[in-house]
Amino acid sequence: MILHRFAAALLAYFVIAGVHAQSTSTDTLTKTPAPQSHSSSKWYEKISLKGYAQFRYNRLAETNPDLHCDQCDKGIGKNQGFEFRRARLAFSGNPHDRLYMYIQFDYSVDASSTNKHFLQLRDAYFDYSFDKKKEIRVRFGQSKVPFGFENLQSSSQRLPFDRDDALNSGTPNERDIGAYLMFAPEKKRELFKHLAEDGLKGTGDYGVVTFGVYNGQSANKPELNDNLHALARVSYPFRIGNQIMEPGIQAYSGQFTIAKDQLSTGVKAKENLTYTDRRAALSFVLYPQPFGIQAEYNVGDSPTFDTESDSIRVKKLHRGYITACFTTKIQSTFLTPYVRYQVYEGGKKHETDARHYDLNETEIGIEWQVIKSLELTLAYAISHRRYNDFKTDYDEKGDMLRLQLQVNY
Numbered sequence: 001m002i003l004h005r006f007a008a009a010l011l012a013y014f015v016i017a018g019v020h021a022q023s024t025s026t027d028t029l030t031k032t033p034a035p036q037s038h039s040s041s042k043w044y045e046k047i048s049l050k051g052y053a054q055f056r057y058n059r060l061a062e063t064n065p066d067l068h069c070d071q072c073d074k075g076i077g078k079n080q081g082f083e084f085r086r087a088r089l090a091f092s093g094n095p096h097d098r099l100y101m102y103i104q105f106d107y108s109v110d111a112s113s114t115n116k117h118f119l120q121l122r123d124a125y126f127d128y129s130f131d132k133k134k135e136i137r138v139r140f141g142q143s144k145v146p147f148g149f150e151n152l153q154s155s156s157q158r159l160p161f162d163r164d165d166a167l168n169s170g171t172p173n174e175r176d177i178g179a180y181l182m183f184a185p186e187k188k189r190e191l192f193k194h195l196a197e198d199g200l201k202g203t204g205d206y207g208v209v210t211f212g213v214y215n216g217q218s219a220n221k222p223e224l225n226d227n228l229h230a231l232a233r234v235s236y237p238f239r240i241g242n243q244i245m246e247p248g249i250q251a252y253s254g255q256f257t258i259a260k261d262q263l264s265t266g267v268k269a270k271e272n273l274t275y276t277d278r279r280a281a282l283s284f285v286l287y288p289q290p291f292g293i294q295a296e297y298n299v300g301d302s303p304t305f306d307t308e309s310d311s312i313r314v315k316k317l318h319r320g321y322i323t324a325c326f327t328t329k330i331q332s333t334f335l336t337p338y339v340r341y342q343v344y345e346g347g348k349k350h351e352t353d354a355r356h357y358d359l360n361e362t363e364i365g366i367e368w369q370v371i372k373s374l375e376l377t378l379a380y381a382i383s384h385r386r387y388n389d390f391k392t393d394y395d396e397k398g399d400m401l402r403l404q405l406q407v408n409y
Contacts, residue, residue: 147167159323251281337366345357375408
């Protein structure tokens, strides 16, 4: 309830600050506004429309069809073939100079194991800026939770086929409904834009300093308790000579409620199914000019299946990943070979019985940007995934060669 009061106070501050900003901006206006030009376009005529689609096949040189990954690509493993991993369409624009809107849909969502290609809302958020430079703004709606660097990278920018298990298990689908207060100086905002738009695999502008609250059950899921998750993040990009680095630190804390349909019959759990859920993570990025490194590590406490007691308890989690890459230009095309090594030990709160995982995986690949609108990625994965829930003791090793064709539009 304290977080709910904090959220209400935060929202009240945003409204008061916005009214004050609008009132002070009208001081310089004359009593009779100038007539509008009939040739001036309306804001909805300036809406930007963009997206991308990823077409995959994961079963080349597959050594174990029983290897799968519930958190990442459902197209891994037996009885799978060609698939659309993602197919996105996003609308964005400025209804007002200080108000920005972003709405994104995915039209390749699986409604069930036998029904594919449904339309689902991914993002629907609005940014209100308190100043003309847009250095201080509030974001409200469904958006990515500012936890981790790779979580915030668009899948159209990321080199590895899927996000890492360690940090992504804290914010599955990367999104939730909430409100965030973000601050970034004008020069840092310009740098964030450069890193995202000029082939350097940046995240875009999520603020240098960010505070916020969100439901905590993930995107398109109902809230199941009376507590909000609270989050804080600092991420600071800077130049050293010709290189650009971005260290970051972030943390969140809240209460997570396990949905009843995620429980096996017979598993022991708290009566209210609500558990402490908190993490802290460090991030470091050396942007590829031409050599790049990206690394993250997190620790925390999360609901986790305990094999000794056949119960769900709050247990420790840790580990992360490191990715190295090298970008080179050959004539008018770009080649980026990369390698990522990831490890994770801990629970996954959104899976059956909050499964306990212990995994180790290496991915070696190369991305070829044929033209700006077309990319081809080939990657070889060497994976060992183990997990336990009340009914399952899963332990599988396997290798596979994966192919992805990405179209940007």
